[in-house]
Amino acid sequence: MPLSTQSQGEDEQYILVTSLDNARNLSNLLKAISFKDHAVFTTTPNGLKVTVEDCKCVQANAFIQADIFQEFTIKEDLITFQVNLTVLLDCLNIFGGSTSAGISTALRMCYKGYGYPLTLFLEEGGVVTVCKINTEEPEEPIDFDFCSSNVTNKVILQSESLKEAFSELDLTSEMLQITIIYFLELSTFGSSGSAHYDYSKDSDMMELFRCKETQTNRYKMSLLKPSTKALTLSCKVSVRTDSRGFLSLQYLVRNDDGQICFVEYFCCPDEEVEEDS
Amino acid sequence: MKFRGKIIDVACLNHFSRVITTISKLTKTCVMRLTPDNLFFVLSGKVTNGGVSMWCELHQANFFDEFQMEGVSSEFNEICLEVTPENLSRALKTVQNAKSVKVKLTKKHCPCLTVAAELPSLSSNSRVVTHDVPVEVVPRSLWHEFKEPSMPDFDVSIYLPPLKTMKNVVDRMKNLSNFLVMEANLSGEMNLKIETDLVSVTTHFKDLGNPSWGKTSGPIRLPVPQINPNVVEVTRMTPHVSTGDAASQDGGASQSRDPEAMAEVRVDIRKLQQFLVGQQVNPSKAMCNIVHQSVVHLILLHDDVSLQYFIPAVA
Numbered sequence: 001m002p003l004s005t006q007s008q009g010e011d012e013q014y015i016l017v018t019s020l021d022n023a024r025n026l027s028n029l030l031k032a033i034s035f036k037d038h039a040v041f042t043t044t045p046n047g048l049k050v051t052v053e054d055c056k057c058v059q060a061n062a063f064i065q066a067d068i069f070q071e072f073t074i075k076e077d078l079i080t081f082q083v084n085l086t087v088l089l090d091c092l093n094i095f096g097g098s099t100s101a102g103i104s105t106a107l108r109m110c111y112k113g114y115g116y117p118l119t120l121f122l123e124e125g126g127v128v129t130v131c132k133i134n135t136e137e138p139e140e141p142i143d144f145d146f147c148s149s150n151v152t153n154k155v156i157l158q159s160e161s162l163k164e165a166f167s168e169l170d171l172t173s174e175m176l177q178i179t180i181i182y183f184l185e186l187s188t189f190g191s192s193g194s195a196h197y198d199y200s201k202d203s204d205m206m207e208l209f210r211c212k213e214t215q216t217n218r219y220k221m222s223l224l225k226p227s228t229k230a231l232t233l234s235c236k237v238s239v240r241t242d243s244r245g246f247l248s249l250q251y252l253v254r255n256d257d258g259q260i261c262f263v264e265y266f267c268c269p270d271e272e273v274e275e276d277s
Numbered sequence: 278m279k280f281r282g283k284i285i286d287v288a289c290l291n292h293f294s295r296v297i298t299t300i301s302k303l304t305k306t307c308v309m310r311l312t313p314d315n316l317f318f319v320l321s322g323k324v325t326n327g328g329v330s331m332w333c334e335l336h337q338a339n340f341f342d343e344f345q346m347e348g349v350s351s352e353f354n355e356i357c358l359e360v361t362p363e364n365l366s367r368a369l370k371t372v373q374n375a376k377s378v379k380v381k382l383t384k385k386h387c388p389c390l391t392v393a394a395e396l397p398s399l400s401s402n403s404r405v406v407t408h409d410v411p412v413e414v415v416p417r418s419l420w421h422e423f424k425e426p427s428m429p430d431f432d433v434s435i436y437l438p439p440l441k442t443m444k445n446v447v448d449r450m451k452n453l454s455n456f457l458v459m460e461a462n463l464s465g466e467m468n469l470k471i472e473t474d475l476v477s478v479t480t481h482f483k484d485l486g487n488p489s490w491g492k493t494s495g496p497i498r499l500p501v502p503q504i505n506p507n508v509v510e511v512t513r514m515t516p517h518v519s520t521g522d523a524a525s526q527d528g529g530a531s532q533s534r535d536p537e538a539m540a541e542v543r544v545d546i547r548k549l550q551q552f553l554v555g556q557q558v559n560p561s562k563a564m565c566n567i568v569h570q571s572v573v574h575l576i577l578l579h580d581d582v583s584l585q586y587f588i589p590a591v592a
Binding site (some may be wrong): 060084086087091093094095096119125126127128129130131132133134 | 427437442445446448449452453474475476477478479480481482483484
């Protein structure tokens, strides 16, 4: 059943039809937030948001605007459903997820509405794979209540500089400590000692540095470590903290075609917040 | 019982080594049959290997420069040995650069296939490397278990899609399900399907082509592959056609079959994956015979070797 000859009748039953010439533009982004099995899809005429949460303490969102898709037809103002993200990624990569140039998998993703599976049509080299993934009642994503007006500190820097730190993070440290004064500091306290990564506000890598108030916050390493995947994909990252110490990491990602998408991580600080001495 | 073979051509040695490596990926142990003209690697379908069976046939002259063997008796001029192909593969890999390699049946503390090679050396004296690969002699009373398989009375015969594509898809499907349905029809269409509570996935292959077979009855006799792959005569393979069936009188059961109707077999996905993982080189011909709800019979023909693999249906 080639993608292009799907019958008109079928199409009319779908409330959501999206297509991409290169499925990697979706699967790469989803991989960057795939630290749990389940993801909530929220679709509006503006585009697609995919949300993954853990322990009610960390939340990751991937945003793909409608104009990134070659086709984006939505018949309702808001469509939400939940799917198994691991299964979805296996389906999106059914042809092996090859990264060689010139070979891409085309994707058509359709949904008929509540109670129906998410249907994927994937095509590579004339071979078509049809996947039907069961959808579930979506869990209400947490509202971290993180608004720009409440932002205490904001730093935007090039991802390159943070990539090295994140890839070397001492995983024996239970916490990742983030301090913002007139520099940004990431610290770990592991079994063999502590490590600090400092980023000066005057560094070339720094694009913006706004510190209203000195802050030191600690976050569970296990919750933040998955954000490394999003960091690796991104070219720029914004680090923001609010008065409660909540953390917002926003990643600017360029897909295979150079288009811009966003990934965002929210994380609650760990209960015992160390006062800066 | 005596056996002594010598390979002096580097390409032949590489070929032989690759064949043994492929076999080692398909099964831990198998039986090696030596006749004056051929080598066979046989795995007979038993419950312990999930009912999978394998038949690999090599014409010795395509590999060996010298080949001398004396079987158990003049009446039964054949040697049957149980081998662990991985051990033989490792031995052959270490002598890839040899000027010549000898393979002999020897008796050390137990029967062995001894691989001996002269390796190039910087000094004027060559190094001689010897590997003793233990084997077990299979008594004649058990030889009937390792007979050539007969061609099943298949419902559909079809050429396989590119093995690499099949492997990619099956690898992902294995993450989603333990069982896979393989179905094909006489219109050159094949589907691989999995279905679980969470997800159903179907991959559609088209325009694969269906091989045509001769109509005389008899056991399968794959032609001895010629050096020139274009000479492989598919028509010499003869299916065992059931007689007495009115439908088959007018030219064979396959002609009365609805070309769109699918023959299907549900298999353990790991068995199919194991078969695909072992294929390192693209075969010149790759086919599959399906007996509805019974068995998948995979046939690969390379330049110098033919391989058949049977995967039984699971309930």
